[in-house]
Amino acid sequence: MEISAPPPSANAASVRRPTRMLEGRPHPLGATWDGLGVNFALFSANATRVELCLFDLEGRKELERIDLPEYTDEVWHGYLSDARPGTVYGYRVHGPYDPENGHRFNPHKLLLDPYAKAHIGALRWSNALFGYKLGSSRGDLVLDRRDSAQAMPKCVVQDPAFTWGRSRPPHVPWEHTVLYELHVKGFTKRHPAVPPAHRGTFAGLGHPAVVDHLVGLGVTAVELLPVHAFVDDRLLLEKGLRNYWGYNSIGFFAPDPRYMAGQFINEFKEMVARLHDAGIEVILDVVYNHTAEGNEMGPTLSFKGIDNASYYRLMPDNARYYINDTGTGNTINVSHARVLQMITDSLRYWALEMGVDGFRFDLATILARESHGFDAGGRFLDACRQDPVLSALKLIAEPWDVGPGGYQVGAFPPGWAEWNDRYRDTLRSFWKGDEGQIAELGTRLTGSADLFNRRGRRPWSSVNFITAHDGFTLADLVSYNDKHNDANGEDNRDGHSENLSWNHGAEGPTDDPEILALRARQMRNMLASLIFSQGTPMLLAGDEMGRTQGGNNNAYCQDNEINWLEWADVGKAGHDLIAFVRRLLQVRRTHALLRRGRYLSGAQDEDLGVKDIAWLTPDGEEMSDAHWHDPNARALAMLLDGRAPATGVKRYGADATLLLIINAHHEVVPFVLPDVVGGREWRRLVDTAVPDEPEAEFDCGHAYRATGRSLALLELQRTDRRRVPRSPGE
Structure with a gap:
């Protein structure tokens, strides 16, 4: 009417x-x-x-x-x-x-x-x-x-003037990128070195003590949960809760005032400048798929009252109702030219004016959905690809939504990276001890070529992660079989029930030393697997210190101790884990073979007489089809030959040869260390079973005892330390 x-x-x-x-x-x-x-x-x-x-x-x-x-x-x-x-x-x-x-x-x-x-x-x-x-x-x-x-x-109204001085974007290459997902408030709210007035704000995140932790850890980019202005849901407030994560945007150009210690948006720019000066990039998690205005029964706050028929996707047979591909009540109409312009204008504003280095797009499938469905050549994706500003940024897709054909992992075009939930689920299942995971594990450790190796895309296209804001923390993943979301006020009905988690013998906190030791080793196993995999690793803030949410795997509404990092309560175990993660990332930085720019093929290079990767059984033999399809197989070794070409040019590589030993059996498995051409012995760089022991050397042919549920990385020591030939016959 x-x-x-x-x-x-x-x-x-x-x-x-x-x-x-x-x-x-x-x-x-x-x-x-x-x-x-x-x-x-x-x-x-x-x-x-x-x-x-x-x-x-x-x-x-x-x-x-x-x-x-x-x-x-x-x-x-x-x-x-x-x-x-x-x-x-x-x-x-x-x-x-x-x-x-x-x-x-x-x-x-x-x-x-x-x-x-x-x-x-x-x-x-x-x-x-x-x-x-x-x-x-x-x-x-x-x-x-x-x-x-x-x-x-x-x-x-804002005056955009700001003096960046000598601050410049780090421009970290994708192959060197290590993402670190964090919440602006939760990361610094309890940090003792941050002044109380700055805790939980952009100013707090830019504090030297906070930046020093990031630099010391070895991450290269922070991925911030949504900082666009957003709304707390009425229902949550009535329950005494808040929309903590922030996936409820109402303004795509304005930083949310709750993250500002003062009244000036330059606080955000100052944070960016301090992070850039430390070599750390800033990635924003952005929510251009829906707004806080909900469906036809929601409030009128902005877009709905300005031009509802243009800004939102409406039901074609009854425009009173909204298409709900997001599960939140409405869907932004990216097919409209002016709405698409708003999104790309927003992206350019945050990049050019606010200094950010890239974006992670929540429910990104929606942005690529046209009237006929998902389209890798759709308007939004094409706009990003041809834009000289946007195409030079780091663009990361969450490649799914709840709409028809919403799951699109691997389907985004060149230039995009994507969250890879197949990686997450495989690594969780394997280390939990599930059967039949070996073949899938090999694919995920090497960049998920089955999903991303097309149209010239590179291994960095796979954003590998084991935990993220949505779900268990790493400590909870090894401490709980079931979710414990009662604090959310929904009688524990919310959140995923199947988490591929394992409590290792006790649900939640325990004093049992054997359970605690195994949980700690399993955390090291998953962190080492993640950091030593081909692709782009993403860590969840606090996992490096064993942060827990008490088994809550959907803490979206908990603006309290459930989500805030308790810096002062990090004990010896937490500090040991921080030191271990630093060591892992140092190894990744030192060994280019762990972050190759092209996919590993396993094929023999007849001209050079090498192959880039070989998969070995514990006996030191190359794995056969029978081994790959053995449902009870839980141990294998990955041999990465440093002599293999690093690029498409036919010349020997100059990287160290590496051997990754993985054992998800509950018992010790001896691995025969392979005799590799030009090698004299193997040096152990990391072993998750003995994280504090110094590096040690072992002869080729030695039976290395891999502790039950452990991972080890070894580096080949060459018999001839002279320069490796760069091409055949040199």
């Missing part, structure tokens, strides 16, 4: 007064300070009128409403000469309230500018936030006339 825009209220009349509003320009979109005034530009294809609403500096009192005087190419625009950085504003957008035809305009609702660079204030849940009359027998079809301004955050 269509309802015409209501006449201005008495309150609206009271805030109208003469202004110096000029025509302005339709671009750039948003509020742009040019040194003399501010240009305001807002896209809406279906609005009939747009009012700019100005507020006091705290955003509490509405001072003035001014019509944007011009409408060009579906953009409403005007130039306000007396506006300045710090001006607080919002919009009221007029047009038909006709949900059955996809239109939900309601000028009683104050709306956030989609291009706002900063927000002030927090959303305070009120029935006035809804565009329809709550409780009506006609559902969302009856327009609500209450003013929502008092319950809304507001937008703030």
Whole structure:
């Protein structure tokens, strides 16, 4: 049912007064300070009128409403000469309230500018936030006339000026990249070296003590859980919970104020500069697939009231309802040119203005879905590939969603990396002792060529991980058989029930020394497997110190001790594990063979007389098909020949030859150390069963005793330490 825009209220009349509003320009979109005034530009294809609403500096009192005087190419625009950085504003957008035809305009609702660079204030849940009359027998079809301004955050005009000085992006090559997923608040909220006022903020993350930990660990990039402005769900707040992870965006250009120690967005830039100076890149987890406005019964906060029919995918046979490929109530309409522009403008803003080095795209399949389904040549992916700014960034896909054909691991185009859940599940299953995992393990350890080796994609395309924010921490993975999510208020129904976890004999905390020792070794096994695999490793913050969430595998709503890192409580076991991870990453940096830029083939190079990889049984023989398909096989060795060419050029490699021994049996398995051409003995670099023992050397042919459930990495010592020939006959 269509309802015409209501006449201005008495309150609206009271805030109208003469202004110096000029025509302005339709671009750039948003509020742009040019040194003399501010240009305001807002896209809406279906609005009939747009009012700019100005507020006091705290955003509490509405001072003035001014019509944007011009409408060009579906953009409403005007130039306000007396506006300045710090001006607080919002919009009221007029047009038909006709949900059955996809239109939900309601000028009683104050709306956030989609291009706002900063927000002030927090959303305070009120029935006035809804565009329809709550409780009506006609559902969302009856327009609500209450003013929502008092319950809304507001937008703030920004001056983009910032002096980067000598700070430059590190430009870490993909082959050298080690990702570290963290939450801005949870990582520093309990850090004793960070000043209390800075804990849980961008300033805290840029603190020297925090940066030193990252550098000392050996990671090259932090992947930040969402920092775009987001909303706490009403239902969660009523339960005393919060939307901790932040996957509920309402502004794609504005950093969320809760992560800022002050009022200026330059705090984010200062954090980036400090991380860059330490050689660490910044990757943002971004949520361009849905917004916090929910479905037809959700609130009207921004996009829904500006142009619902353009910003969202609506049901083709009934535009009152939303397509829900995200599982959150709505799906952003990336197929619309202006919506696609908003997303790419946002990405470029964060890269060029805020200094970030890349993005991890939540539910990225949605961004590549066209009307006919997933399309690796779809509009968004093509836009990223041809854009000179975006194509040079690190782009990481979470390659699935809940829509039809949503699982697309390996299907993204060249230039993209992807989270590889096949890697996660295989490594968990193997170290848990499940049958029939050997063949799958070999594929995952070597870059998952079955998924990514096409169209010139490289092994780094596989983002390997064993844990992430969504699920058990590493310590919980080896301590719990079952999830324990009671604190979430859903009677433990939420979260995945099948986690491929194993408690090793006791559920949760225990004092049993044998169980604790085995859990610690299993953590070392999985960390070593991850860091020594081909591809891009990703660590979950806190796993290096054995952080626990008490068995909660869906802690999205826990803004408390469940998620915060307890730095002061890291005991000897935690510090030992930190030292072990540092050692693993040092080995990875030192040995290029662990981070090759091309896939291993296992084929004999007849010209050079070498093959890059060989798989060995404990007896030192090459594995046969029977070995690969033996369901009870749980031990193998991977021989990486450092003489194999590192590139497509026919010349010998100059890397050290490595032997990775893996034993998931519960008993000791002797491995015959192979006699390799040019080698005299093997030096043990790492053994997860004896992490504190120094390096040791063993003769070729020696039977190396691999402890039950352990991993060891050895390096071949050459008989002739002279330079390796670079080409045949040299």
